[in-house]
Amino acid sequence: MSTTADAAAPDAEKAPAFSLELSQDQRDIRDWVHGFAKSVVRPAAAEWDEREETPWPIIQEAAKIGLYGFEGVAQLHADPTGLTMAIANEELFWGDAGIGMAIMGTNLAVASIFGSGTPEQMGEFIPQCYGTVDEPQVASFCVSEPDAGSDVSALRTTARYDEPADEWVLNGQKAWATNGGIANIHVIVATVDRALGSRGQAAFVIPPETPGLTQGTKVKKHGLRASHTADVFLDDCRIPGRCLLGGKDKLDSRLARAREGGRSNSQAAMQTFEVTRPIVGAQAIGIARAAYEYSLDYARERKQFGRAIIENQAIAFALADMKMEIDAARLLVWRASWMGRTGQRFTAAEGSMSKLKAGEVAVWATERAIQILGGNGYTREFPVERWHRDAKIYTIFEGTSEIQRLVIARAISGLQIA
Numbered sequence: 001m002s003t004t005a006d007a008a009a010p011d012a013e014k015a016p017a018f019s020l021e022l023s024q025d026q027r028d029i030r031d032w033v034h035g036f037a038k039s040v041v042r043p044a045a046a047e048w049d050e051r052e053e054t055p056w057p058i059i060q061e062a063a064k065i066g067l068y069g070f071e072g073v074a075q076l077h078a079d080p081t082g083l084t085m086a087i088a089n090e091e092l093f094w095g096d097a098g099i100g101m102a103i104m105g106t107n108l109a110v111a112s113i114f115g116s117g118t119p120e121q122m123g124e125f126i127p128q129c130y131g132t133v134d135e136p137q138v139a140s141f142c143v144s145e146p147d148a149g150s151d152v153s154a155l156r157t158t159a160r161y162d163e164p165a166d167e168w169v170l171n172g173q174k175a176w177a178t179n180g181g182i183a184n185i186h187v188i189v190a191t192v193d194r195a196l197g198s199r200g201q202a203a204f205v206i207p208p209e210t211p212g213l214t215q216g217t218k219v220k221k222h223g224l225r226a227s228h229t230a231d232v233f234l235d236d237c238r239i240p241g242r243c244l245l246g247g248k249d250k251l252d253s254r255l256a257r258a259r260e261g262g263r264s265n266s267q268a269a270m271q272t273f274e275v276t277r278p279i280v281g282a283q284a285i286g287i288a289r290a291a292y293e294y295s296l297d298y299a300r301e302r303k304q305f306g307r308a309i310i311e312n313q314a315i316a317f318a319l320a321d322m323k324m325e326i327d328a329a330r331l332l333v334w335r336a337s338w339m340g341r342t343g344q345r346f347t348a349a350e351g352s353m354s355k356l357k358a359g360e361v362a363v364w365a366t367e368r369a370i371q372i373l374g375g376n377g378y379t380r381e382f383p384v385e386r387w388h389r390d391a392k393i394y395t396i397f398e399g400t401s402e403i404q405r406l407v408i409a410r411a412i413s414g415l416q417i418a
């Protein structure tokens with residue numbers, strides 16, 4: 001039987017021998033992030049969930065230990081197997097997903113600058129995304145709009161080039177932006193030529209304090225409440241020409257190719273999503289694992305009918321299924337993480353698969369956890385109801401479960417399934 005990964009590997013002989021044993025470096029980083037999640041993040045989780053505010057003191061703590069900042073991310077990314085980034089995200093989100101997103105949300109904007117920017121743009125803007133240890137900052141990656149969520153080709157935010165001034169002028173409204181309005185750096189995806197759909201779009205960096213960018217309503221959410229989410233308005237927002245990621249020459253030749261009906265780079269865009277989605281999946285696994293561990297302990301302690309509730313198969317089997325599903329989801333996340341880092345082709349949308357499975361396992365496992373805790377599970381005195389609320393977003397953002405299924409279905413069939 002051949003797996004997708006080995007069928008796709010062009011030079012399988014050069015690949016290291018298969019092993020799921022973590023290296024000493026991976027174990028050290030896992031334990032380091034877990035220690036932070038356990039001692040700093042989890043004790044603060046309920047408070048910041050209730051406050052529904054950005055946990056700046058915790059972000060600062062993360063910056064102090066080197067977890068928040070470009071060096072920290074670069075360290076996680078350096079692992080040639082690709083697993084460390086997933087492992088670190090799982091541990092941090094095991095502590096708390098709202099605070100986890102407040103710490104990791106900046107990385108979305110950074111990934112976009114890193115993926116599309118020139119070396120000069122990376123040098124100028126990435127440090128500003130994180131700020132300093134004494135004064136940490138956050139960044140925001142704004143794609144979604146009120147009428148363009150799953151369908152990003154429908155974006156209405158425009159970017160017009162004012163040639164005499166060498167400035168771009170942006171107008172429009174962004175929706176549900178993580179860190180929107182409070183960010184030091186906003187990366188805005190806007191359309192330069194709407195007739196070209198997603199091929200007519202480009203990403204722009206809005207430097208700090210730029211007039212014309214304002215925060216709209218801060219969204220009150222079901223979960224992930226320590227992470228700030230808001231609309232962002234762009235009203236004749238003028239930015240220097242150098243803020244177009246990748247530069248104007250590159251954009252002009254891309255637009256010219258698209259207008260001539262040249263090949264779309266949607267394959268390349270799909271591969272990029274496949275690389276980032278497992279990280280989101282790892283976050284969902286962190287929440288699911290927290291709920292599983294908590295309910296396992298609870299089921300051992302709680303006695304009804306003269307015995308621990310875990311001594312009933314109904315409870316013990318639920319826990320067995322939770323453990324199995326979480327481990328299965330993690331294996332999909334690790335496979336996709338490894339594929340992304342080692343440059344394997346995602347022939348069956350393995351990245352989307354991992355995010356889909358992990359998100360759905362997180363929702364299901366946290367619901368099971370509430371059931372195992374009974375009445376206690378439904379109260380805010382116990383953390384499982386928060387984990388359930390937090391888990392739900394993982395079937396919605398970064399591509400809904402339906403969109404992941406669409407991507408997988410298209411990849412395996414080669415057809416434009418609608």
Ligand SMILES: Cc1cc2nc3c(=O)[nH]c(=O)nc-3n(C[C@H](O)[C@H](O)[C@H](O)COP(=O)(O)OP(=O)(O)OC[C@H]3O[C@@H](n4cnc5c(N)ncnc54)[C@H](O)[C@@H]3O)c2cc1C
Pocket residue numbers: 108141142143144146148149150151175176177178179221224229393396397398399400401402403406418
């Ligand atoms: C907490 C939070 C944080 C977010 N952070 C960011 C951020 O930082 N940056 C950003 O750009 N966006 C962000 N988003 C937006 C998020 O990515 C979108 O909400 C998501 O892509 C879904 O879009 P939508 O809400 O418009 O749903 P819709 O696209 O309207 O979908 C509604 C329903 O229809 C289904 N559906 C749509 N099209 C199809 C189809 N073709 N086939 C089958 N089913 C379909 C969907 O799966 C879903 O169930 C965030 C959202 C939230 C809630």
